[in-house]
Amino acid sequence: MSGGRSTRTNRLWCWSLSKPESAGFHRTRTMIEEHDxxxxxxxxxxxxxxxxxxxxxxxxxxxxxxxxxxxxxxxxxxxxxxxxxxxxxxxxxxxxxxxxxxxx
The missing domain is CATH 2.30.30 (SH3 type barrels.)
Known part of the structure; x- marks a missing residue:
């Protein structure tokens, strides 16, 4: 993890850890792809x-x-x-x- 931020992406959601010390994630823009x-x-x-x-x-x-x-x-x-x-x-x-x- 660099710079205190982590990003994990999967087919449906992009989650980002807004503050490393926080216990949860917040949901950002949904990713829609061809054939979805x-x-x-x-x-x-x-x-x-x-x-x-x-x-x-x-x-x-x-x-x-x-x-x-x-x-x-x-x-x-x-x-x-x-x-x-x-x-x-x-x-x-x-x-x-x-x-x-x-x-x-």
Whole structure:
């Protein structure tokens, strides 16, 4: 450990020890990579996509500033491929439940 700081990175989270003398870690920005599933956090009305829809990242722009995300129907057909800002998606969580809805 150099400089009193330690950083450990895994596929889901980047943890950093903010003060060596502290007993805990604090969570920083989530890392999303190509082929990760993500959850839309805002509505995209032009594409008939709603917050909560799940897609797959097909490209990461500018070290995670934006993502190209492919959205599918449950039968596997693509319904949209959209470029969204990092604030418009989040990684899937182990507590997330798949939910079906019918598109117009």
């Amino acid at each position: 599933r993500v959850v839309l956090t805002e509505r995209l009305p032009r594409q008939d996509l709603q917050a909560g829809d799940v897609g797959t990242v097909v490209h990461v722009y500018a070290e995670g500033a934006a993502y190209e995300v492919e959205f599918f129907r449950l039968d596997g057909h693509t319904i949209a491929v959209e470029t969204v800002s990092a604030s418009a998606v989040r990684p899937v969580a182990s507590t997330d439940v798949t939910h079906a809805r019918t598109r117009g």
